[in-house]
Amino acid sequence: MSSKKTHGDATEGSTLEDDLITIAKEIIRKTYGDVASKLFEYLLENEYIAEEKIVNNVEVRSNEARKILQKLSDEAIVTPDKVRDGSEILHVWRLNKLALRTFIINRLKKTREKLEALLKYENEGVIYECKTCKRRFLVDEAYANGFQCPHDNDILVEVNNPTTSSNLRDLIKRIDNIISKIERS
Ligand SMILES: [Zn+2]
Numbered sequence: 001m002s003s004k005k006t007h008g009d010a011t012e013g014s015t016l017e018d019d020l021i022t023i024a025k026e027i028i029r030k031t032y033g034d035v036a037s038k039l040f041e042y043l044l045e046n047e048y049i050a051e052e053k054i055v056n057n058v059e060v061r062s063n064e065a066r067k068i069l070q071k072l073s074d075e076a077i078v079t080p081d082k083v084r085d086g087s088e089i090l091h092v093w094r095l096n097k098l099a100l101r102t103f104i105i106n107r108l109k110k111t112r113e114k115l116e117a118l119l120k121y122e123n124e125g126v127i128y129e130c131k132t133c134k135r136r137f138l139v140d141e142a143y144a145n146g147f148q149c150p151h152d153n154d155i156l157v158e159v160n161n162p163t164t165s166s167n168l169r170d171l172i173k174r175i176d177n178i179i180s181k182i183e184r185s
Contacts, residue, residue, distance in 0.1 A: 019178060024100055027107050028072075035060045036068045040095075048083065048092040069093050075103050105182055112175045119168045125160035 021044065029037040042049055042058045049069075054062045072078045076099035083090045121127050121138050128142035129135070130149035137145070137156060147156045 020101065020104060020182065023108070023178065024104055027104060028077075031107075032068055032071060035064055036072065039065060039068060039072075043078065043093070043095040048081065048094045050083070050085075050090040050092045052088070052090050075099070077103055101182060105179060108175050108179050112172060112179070115168050115172050115175070119165060119172070122160065122165050122168060125158065127159050127164075128156035129159040130154050130156055 025037060025040060028040050038058050038060055039049065046057075049057060051062070051066065051069075054060065054065045058065065069078055073080065073093070076096055078093040079096050081092050081094055083092050117138065118127065118136070126139045128137045128139065128147065130137075130152065132152045132154040133149060135149060135151060136159075142156045145156070148154070149156060
């Protein structure tokens, strides 16, 4: 397998391993924040991360790191272990690549479902958009917020933009490609 790193489109010209890591980084950063993303990158380069050495190895506060490792462990992305280091026993976390794969597939499928729903509403012309922040809402979300944006209180207006529909279709196609690539491997 080529170890050449490629950037840009995750569905073309890059290895599956690269794609998975790129996607995983993005999902972990968005879901758990920058500290999680630092820990994850460290785990990609190293066999494990020791709780006793978090501050030395990654520049994050160890309390915060522990909390995040616990969350990642709830998703089985990391698993706890113990390692002897001279006279010391270290409490370590290892990356669980198999669980990571499942985690990514599940997230992608959820995103795909959301996009499908958006596309459906978009085709029916019942998408609401905030003119200030451009966030989009399904009709039930817009209704629940009194047709006001929950972020800046601007009024939500109905939009039906054909370019958005085709963007959504493209996005769904890309996600499908990635999912089938991962599932075939
Ligand atoms: Zn807004």
